[in-house]
Amino acid sequence: MSRAAEAAMAASYKSLKEDFVSNLTGGEIGEINYVTAVAPSAVVLWSVLQSRQSFFKPYTPLAFVVDFLLNVAAILLGTTLYANSPILLNTSLLALAGLVYFLPKQAAPKKAKLPPSKQTKDVEANPLPKKQFLTTYRGTMLVITSIAILAVDFRIFPRRFAKVENWGTSLMDVGVGSFVFSAGVVAARPILKEKLVGKSTPLSTRLYRSIRHSLPLLVLGLIRLYSVKGLDYAEHVTEYGVHWNFFFTLGFLPPFLALFQSAFEYVPSFAGLAILLGGAYQVALEFTSLKAYILIAPRTNLLSQNREGVFSFFGYLAVFLAGQSAGMVVIPRTPRKKLLIQLAAWSGVWILLFAFSTNFRFGLSLSVSRRLANLPYFLWIAAFNSTQILAFCAIETLFFPALYKSSAASPKEEEEVYKASTSRVLEAFNRNGLFIFLIANLMTGAVNLTVPTLHVSDLQAIGILFVHAAVVTALAVGLDVYDISIKV
Structure with a gap:
């Protein structure tokens, strides 16, 4: 085949792929909830195996395989082969959990008691302990994100799960917002530490630290920009713009949050700040020409070329603040019953606000837009993630x-x-x-440059996705086994 023919085929394939990811409409929120419920269902089965049978202790190779199948492969199946019947997958996982639960419980090994002189007395409990349900929540979010960024390039991944063009909801839209929300949850820990010691970090110090934290993310954004443009990789411009990408959004969050922490003195609630910011941004969209500018303006300069990324940043900032609000509730040591009540209350608040913003009869009659990151999108992400955290906390409370x-x-x-x-x-x-998210992105690019993803069979697609998930998981567990933490 001549080079001209190869070039023509490559251009045709790129055009096909661009058409494949354009003009998308999302699925219903209820369907998205059924698909994302696969993770909690798998965690229920994992928890039953561990609490009733101590299956994962010691952590043998078989235990790792089952761990992978439940917490990674099940999510892969839920977004591909079982995409049209997620209830069947959820029911199967829960039924198996019920069967294991009623098996005879394995007796726990007796722990040797230390002599009274060696026992720990008057130990002050860690006020900010590691929470199992938070690890589970963030871990499942990272798993589904690492899978979806590659799965979306195959036909086996339903188009309604991909990011929508302008209006509507989809699985990947909730994934992007959840990544930002979960980052906000973690960002609450340093603030809580400051409160415990009774010290407040000066604004200049916060800005310096935030910029230092942002630099690696901005460098990653530049590397992705160069890779996408240099390799002529298919992209969807209306996602963030011509040059902007998700790493730039993540990179610019810390400095802005350092400034917003000062505003906390006047509005003593991160949730309140999030609602004010989300509301102010929505007012600008509705009562100025900003919405039209973002959606239909010609791309004539640097700002207009990247208007989606620049202006949606305010919506993502509101999402991050909502995540910080959740972190202030869930990270401190709190009696379990009280924590469940608080989480249920906040989930209810976000759900009611979202319903009010979208209701056509009694509310604001707004539509969700990930492209704009508007008020309904921010409230949807806050409601979804608060409910997910509540579900994982309830599972932990029940089994542990x-x-x-x-x-x-x-x-x-x-x-x-x-x-x-x-x-x-x-x-x-x-x-x-x-770091794992970055590696998954690099692997996604490598697969797209070597495999005609739109032309492979469903069986081949599942095989490639399974290998991708296994490699990413093996890398993550390998780093953990060797006690390696890579901060990006």
Whole structure:
């Protein structure tokens, strides 16, 4: 075949792929909830196996395989082969969990008691302990994100799950917002530490630290920009713009948040700040020409070329602040019953606000737009993630009620209980989340440059996706086994 013919085929394939990802409409929120429920259902089965049979202790190669199948492969199946019947997959996982639950419980090994003189006395409990349900929440979010960024390039991944063009909801739209929300949850920990010691970091110091944290993300954004343009990789311009990408959004968040932390003195609630920011941005969209500018303006300069990324940043900032608000609730040591009530209340608040913003009869009659990151999108992401955290907290409470129960437990004992009740795979994804996400992106690019993803069969697609998921998981667990943390 001549070079001209090869070039023509490559151009034709690129055009086909661009058409494949354009003019998309999302699915219904209910369907998205059924698909994302696969992760909690799999966690229920994992929890039953561990709490009733101690299946993952010790962590043998067989335990790793089952851990991978439940917390990674099940999510892959839920977004591909079972995409049209997620209820069947959820029911199967829960039915199997019920069967295991009613099997005879394995007796727990007796722990040797230390002599009274060696026992820990008057140990002050860690006020900000590691939470199993938070690790599970962030780990499953990173798993589904790492899978979806490649799966979307195959026909086996339903088009309604891909990012929508202008209006509507989809699985990948909720994934992008959830990544930002979960980052906000984690960002609450340093603020809580400051409160515990009674010190406040000066604005100049916060800005310096935030810029230092942002630089690696901005460098990654530049590398992705160069890779996409240099390799002529198919892209969807209306996602973030001509040059902007998700790493730039993540990179610019820390400096803005350093400034917003000062506003906390006047509005003592991150949720309040998020709602004010989301509301102000929506007012600008509705009562100025901003919405029309973002959607239909010609791309004549640097700002207009990247208008989606620039202006949606305010919506993502509101999402991040909502995540921080959740982190202020879930990270501190709190009695389980009280925590469940707080999480249920906040989930209810976000759901009601979202319903009000979208209701055509009694509300604001607004439509969700990930491209704009408008008020309904921000409220949808806050409602979805708060409910997910509530679900994982309820699962943890049901199957591991002894977690954080004793305030007299030593840090070592609490760490042992945490490890025994937490998936090693999800812990590994959570530990090096951003690095694993970067590797998954690089692998996605490599597959797209070497495989005609739109022309492979469903069986081939599943095989490629399974290998992709296995390699990413093996890398994450390998780093965890060797106690390596890579901060990006």
